[in-house]
Amino acid sequence: MNLPRPRLLSSRFAYCACVWFALLLLLPSVALCEVSKARPEHFKIGMFVTSIYSVDTAQGTYAADLWIWSVGHSPTKNPLHTMEFVDSNGVLRRLESTTQRGDLYWRQIKIIGTFRQDWDLRRFPFDEQVLHLTVEEGVDDTSTLLYVADADNTGYLPSANPQGWHIASQKIEAGTSHYATRFGDPAGGSGGSDYTNMQLTITLQRASIATFLNLAAPLYAAFLLCTVSFLLHKDGRPLVESRMTLLAGALFAVVLNFRAVSNVLGNEHHLTIVDRLNILVLIEIVFATIVTITAAITTNRGKAFSLHLEYICGAVVALTFVAFNLFLIIGAV
Known part of the structure; x- marks a missing residue:
């Protein structure tokens, strides 16, 4: 059965009023969402x-x-x-x-x-x-x-x-x-x-390498003592006592230099150039000590053989140190 026209109009009006009322209720929520999403x-x-x-x-x-x-x-x-x-x-x-x-x-x-x-x-x-x-x-x-x-x-x-x-x-x-x-x-x-x-x-x-020079000076002095020890002979025989004294002095300088580097640069997790040079000189001092003892023992077999052995070992020590210095410096620059 069809509703009368006035009744139909009132129903549509009520429906629209409900929709507008619902929108009014939602507006504050929408506003709150906008506030919460405000730009920083x-x-x-x-x-x-x-x-x-x-x-x-x-x-x-x-x-x-x-x-x-x-x-x-x-x-x-x-x-x-x-x-x-x-x-x-x-x-x-x-x-x-x-x-x-x-x-x-x-x-x-x-x-x-x-x-x-x-x-x-x-x-x-x-x-x-x-x-x-x-x-x-x-x-x-x-x-x-x-x-x-x-x-x-x-x-x-x-x-x-x-x-x-x-x-x-x-x-x-x-x-x-x-x-x-x-x-x-x-x-x-x-x-x-x-x-x-x-x-x-x-x-x-x-901008300055003054700190490096201060730390490296004892190191190069120790290397010089180590190299000179190969030249100490008398009547074709190695001066074992004198050479051991030089090598002991070189070893003492290297040990002190290790401590100085640690105090100035700190305890690094990686080796610095100075640390590597210190280790190299330490190895060369040990090598020179072994050569000195070997030369003293082999002198009885012939003075010429002993001298040639020491000169060759001394040249190897010097060339190794110079080459390793150049390698480290060129690699760092």
Whole structure:
């Protein structure tokens, strides 16, 4: 049975009213979803290094003074307060300031700190070191805050070079650090968390070989004593006592040099050029000792044979040392 027309119109009106009412109920939920998916705030971060000093390869540290700044729209959020220096032993913050430029807030602060560094000294004294000054957001994750690199203003003073080094290049890059944890956040889910970071990379090249010469001088003296020992003869016989005294002095110099290298350069997981030369001279001292004893025993078979044996062994020792020096230096340069 067909409904009367007024009844039909009222039914359609009721249906439309229900639809509009449902939409009104959904609008707050949609708005909340939009808020939750709001874009993170972006802050432009830059650094300017004024000094690098106290380079200590034995302790694995260096010190630096630098300015760091942020530029963003937020009047309340200050990333300079919530960022941390990842590889620092301790930093001192000074001369903090905030200046409003239109709708932007420019904040800056001076940092004086000591930073950890993994020095690779395998090519010492022809080595090149790469320093990483890394800051990371410590409170807000990447869903709410992101760093943007201010590459145009980032740099260093020409006088910032540490003693014995010069700065070859620098670059600044923004990145993300991932942690396989939510750090106990009750609102967080699985999958870990991500925090924005900024890394200033500075490449240092060694400008002086004075340290190498100081460490290598006792080493070359020990080699000279070892080589001269092959020339000590009297009436065609080896002067065993005198030669053993020279070799003992050379051995003492090498042992002390091992200790000096460790104190100056630190205990490396890899051998430096000086370490390899120390080991070579140590082997040559042992070899010279064996040759001295052998020559003393074989003198009874003929003085000429003994002399030829020692001269040949002495030449082998000298040529081996020179060739190994050239090999290490050419390979490192």
